[in-house]
Amino acid sequence: MARRSVDVPALVESAGAGSPRAVARLISLVEDGHESLRQVMAALAPHAGNAWVIGITGSPGVGKSTTTTALVGAFRERGLRVGVLAVDPSSPFSGGALLGDRIRMQDHALDPEVYIRSMASRGHLGGLSFTTPQAIRVLDAAGCDVVLVETVGVGQSEVEIAGLADTSVVLLAPGMGDGIQAAKAGILEIGDVFVVNKADRDGADATVRDLRHMISLGDRTEPGLWRPPVVKTVAAQKVGIDEVMEALDKHRAHIEENGDLVQRRERRVVDEIETIALAALRARLGHLGGHDGVTALARDVIAGRTDPYAAADRLVEQLGT
Amino acid sequence: MARRSVDVPALVESAGAGSPRAVARLISLVEDGHESLRQVMAALAPHAGNAWVIGITGSPGVGKSTTTTALVGAFRERGLRVGVLAVDPSSPFSGGALLGDRIRMQDHALDPEVYIRSMASRGHLGGLSFTTPQAIRVLDAAGCDVVLVETVGVGQSEVEIAGLADTSVVLLAPGMGDGIQAAKAGILEIGDVFVVNKADRDGADATVRDLRHMISLGDRTEPGLWRPPVVKTVAAQKVGIDEVMEALDKHRAHIEENGDLVQRRERRVVDEIETIALAALRARLGHLGGHDGVTALARDVIAGRTDPYAAADRLVEQLGT
Known part of the structure; x- marks a missing residue:
């Protein structure tokens, strides 16, 4: 693959000024493991460190994209700049085509304050564990107040990617993942907020009950520890999104107060380094x-x-x- | 986790003598990243290097277990000792419970010349790229003539695991993966033998035609290069298994003749190191x-x-x- 030379300072300046093209180009450099990456990251360093990184994980079919879209809308109502990374570890190819991304989240396709990007493992270097934190850093330095990282499935790589987030949202749907399934998949430990989507379906209350029960059996019951809430949504109809936002805000306030936010970010950068x-x-x-x-x-x-x-x-x- | 001390020389001797318990214990040490691993591998080294490693990859639902079971039967008819590793990269947990494995392949559960083992990524060290080659090495040193490595899905990790094999079988089913899907998933490059299973279903011939066409467009059309055959099976009824075995034998003979077998094994060990x-x-x-x-x-x-x-x-x- 021929490697075009890149005017890194100009690109970083444009990205900081809000150019979607510049942001897209920087993320492509990350995905490609481009030789200029080192220079890019040095230029971004002073501008990063402000974004609230929210992970959104769930099995195929639980409604991740719909929920992410609804959350993007809610953050936009607050006047915040939002970045979305849709990460698919199961695909060896990049789904980063702009058109595909736009179709995916057409509600926000024309909003200049929303950056949407798909990424998939191309097998470069360390794969997604290498590219995802650096792509987050690009969005962060480009002035995103919130970065939503959406990952498919609940396998090991997703658990790792969820570990990157300040706040991790685990999505389930009735009948797809009861509490025991969640426990087996290791997602009880990573979820800060649990969302049972498609809650107008049969079995939603049972799934909520199951989850709460499993959480109460976990090791997060000591006083002062965060007790993950379970929220019901019908994201396609924007039902329950306010409650999810409230849960996110509460978690954010909690980890700011108890120092966990600083620790999570340190751990994230340690992993990145x-x-x-x-x-x-x-x-x-x-x-x-x-x-x-x-x-x-x-x-x-x-x-x-x-x-x-x-x-x-x-x-x-x-x-x- | 408390680490029991292990009598490595005794264990390796028992495994070589055909004790399924010893083999199972050695693979558990591999999965756990046990401190004795280094000693285990040193003891196994002189005994390994004889097994024919066959990878079997395909999406969920194409009939991997059924096909693997049928192939185990065919190799057993030749009087060969067979090891099976069922690798599931999507699960963070080990499915290595003996009972589960026995139910999974009950045809061979009581055959002392067949070792069956499930493995899943537990997040130890390098994950499955770390454990799989070493588990293969255990089965190889335990005298298996053939090791079948069955992996779920067609994501990046599966492609990597398929790269471990001497011969890679890619399984498809009618309507699940046509040629273009296969091309997108990157499996056209890794397949040495393509099997269209459930060939009694509608669309089997179209899938075979599609595949052959895509293969003919690929970069393996030069004279002397292996041209992957496409075989139809109904594995549940053992239909077509003889043809798969014939294709496997031909591929084996081909890579022995042209030196590819040696190269594949070297590459595998380079990766392992x-x-x-x-x-x-x-x-x-x-x-x-x-x-x-x-x-x-x-x-x-x-x-x-x-x-x-x-x-x-x-x-x-x-x-x-």
Whole structure:
């Protein structure tokens, strides 16, 4: 792939001034693992750190896009600038086509204060754990007051991505995920706010009851700890969105007061730094002594002369020299 | 989690002698990232390197388990020892319960020459890219002639896991994945043998035609290159399994002749070594200067005094000292 040279300072200035094109271009540089990334991140650094990052996770079919769209509307009513990252770890391809994104959330397609972007794992470097925090940083530095990160499914990668958020919303639908399913999927631990969407369907109250019960059995019952609320919505009809916003505000106030917000952000940046460091180390390992260096070790393993751990040790040793 | 001490030499000897309990225990050590892993792999090294690793990938509902079960039966008829790893990257939990595995493939539950094991990403170290090759190594060293690695879905992680195999089988079902879908999912590149299962359903011939057409458009049409066959099956009735076996044998003979088998195995072991090396480096990064070291860097990033790339550089520098 040919790499165009990029006028990073101009791009960062345009993004800060609210140019959707500049924001889109910066996120593309992140997705592509472009050589200018290092320069981009240095230029963005002084401008980032203000956005409230809200993760929205749920299985396919629970109504994530509809709910996200409704929340975007609610934040826009407050006059806030909103960024949306729709992350799909199950697809090896980027869904980042502008047209697709616009169709996806057409309510807000023409609003210049709303940035919407899809991202998928392209297998670059550390994958989504590498690109997502940096894309959040772009939206943050571009002046977004709120960044909504929507992830599909409830697998391991989604749990990791939810860990990036200041506030994590877990979406369920009646009959799709009862409390026990949620517990098995590991989402009871990551949810700060639970939303049972499509609450006009049968079984909504049972799902709410189940969830509350499972939460009460969890380890978050001590006084002073955040007790995740369970809110019912019919997002397609904007029913219950005010209650979700109220729950989000309360959680935000809670983590601001008890210092959790600072800690979550530190942990997020620690992860970001470590992921970049590991990508750099991985690149170095790949080049170490040329392709032949690692391959020679692999041949020793295949022949039974050594084992993968001992070979890995030798590889790591070579890094230091 | 308390870590029991393990008599590694005894365990490896029992596994080599065909004890299913010993094999299961070794794979559990792999899944847990047990401290004895290094010793386990060293003990296994001289015994591994003989198994034919066959990957079986497809979307949910195409009949992977049924097809795998049928293939296990076919390999057993040849008198071969067979290992099965069912890998589910979408679940953060292990499905490794013996009972579940037995129910899953009850045809072979009582056959001492068949080892069946489910694995899921638990978030240890490098996840499934870390555990899968090592679990394959256990089955290989335990004398399995064939290891079938069954993975769910067609996302990025599945493509990576398919890359581990000597021979990759991609399963589709009529109406679920036509050629274009397959192309988009990136599976045209990874499939060595395509199987259209549930071929008694409407649209099977259209799916086969589509696939053949897409394959003919691909970059594997040069003379001497392997041209992936497309086989129709009704695995539940064992229809077409002989044809799949024939296709597998042909592919095996092809990659043995042209040297691809050796190359695939080398690449697999290179990946394995690099993944272990990276996990070791990640552990070191995490401990570097104590938790406070990385956190101090994170605080500088949050305050806008530096950026994540510059912070990562400093972290990597500290590794060398």
